[in-house]
Amino acid sequence: MRKYLIMTVASLLVWQLIYQSHMVNPMFLPEPRETFKEAVRLLQTGTILWDVVYSLQRVFIGIGISLLFGIPAGLLLGSHETLFSYGECLLDFLRSIPPIITFPLSLLIFGVGDGSRIAVIVFGASTVMMLNTALGVRNSSAKRVNAAKVMGASYWQIFWRIIFFEAMPQIFIGIRICLSMGLIIGIVTEMMVGAPHGLGSRAMYAQISYNTPELYVTILLVGFIGFVINKGLVSLENEIVHWRQQG
């Protein structure tokens, strides 16, 4: 905690020094104090909090669908050699497509509402989730599976009591990647077209109205949200997949 505090204070000092040196036009880099005042104003009016809610709602719905679809599909894919050999090339191809480029197609299919944004998140995140889960299954220890077989475990007992747990560390890696990706896709699609609410559209409106303190507040808030989500997931992962860091 201390190091975070030190780094925050140091970053603010550097920011203040750059501002005072007039190296950067104040139009592009407002004073930290001015940005802080803007943050307080936005929080007091509450509008930015609603944008946070709208943005996170899209991200969590999109990621939720991706997990519901990606984890079972990855478990299936990882446990069948032939299926994996065919599925892997398709997944490798699909994840090579930047998800954001499918947004125009998504707009055509789902319209300008939230559905199109969520669909892009699902497209990007579910392929990552599927591949990570499948890799987790495939990296299962053959020794543990053999040990369970010798004990008389059935196929499903081995699957749910061994392979699923073996895949869990990799599933968590997939979830972390998906959440970062989902946040990026969610914000970017809000910036593009037709989103009345959300942090992406707020950033665009702030840019159009040359309100750089608000733009900075929005950027820093998105960074903070991403940071908190990631740290929260790491803590959850350490709690649930406690054996991951075994010596």
Add this chain to the structure above:
Amino acid sequence: MNGIQVMDITRRVSGPSQADLTVFEHFSLQLFPEITGILGPNGCGKTTLLNMIAGITRPDSGQIVIESGNRNIGYVFQDYRNSLFPWLSIRDNILFPLKIQGCKKAEELERLASLRRITGELPFDLDRYPYQLSGGQQQYVAILRSLIADPAVLLLDEPFSALDYQNAVWLKTRVAGILNAINIPVVLIVHDIDHLISLADRILVLSQKPTHILKEFTVKASRPRDKMPDDGQCQRLRNELFQLIGSNWYGENLAG
């Protein structure tokens, strides 16, 4: 008789040049309720033999018959790290064979209590996780897990070789106590001749591939033997084993 009959088995595996290598050809072996130590050169198929007894792999021909009606097999792998389940507590690891058989809680507790009667007080907290124990203790947990379901045979595949000296000595003492208290066929693969003499009742020395039994030795010293018995008979056996291994595996005399 609650023994194991390995009858006329043949087993081939794919070699490095894709040509089949014959590991066993018409290999037979009878295992009795005693500790059978197996000594063989690297790659002669010791682990393959245990895998076939355990049913993990099948022989190409021949059969393995477990004479008792009990189908439970206790198998302890060399690599304890990858054979224990790190997401389960020590207690759940030990009870795992019973859980997959759908045993009731009361039966699980009863089996654990009877296991404790053999082992004495366990030197660790059962609510901890495998990675919180030393290597020797983890392998000990693997041995306890292999015994909890009252197996018809206990297979120990180099249980000490992944451990440092201190842990290996600690575990060997524990294993000696357990083996003394159970009366089932035990197959023990170890590379250390002293460990073998101090633990086994019968020692089989295997040849290079295709594998056959070069010679069979009986260790007559009384048990329990928590270290190699310090008598002339065991020393003679030790020399004889070194001579046999040297001349057959390496083509030289290794006896000191």
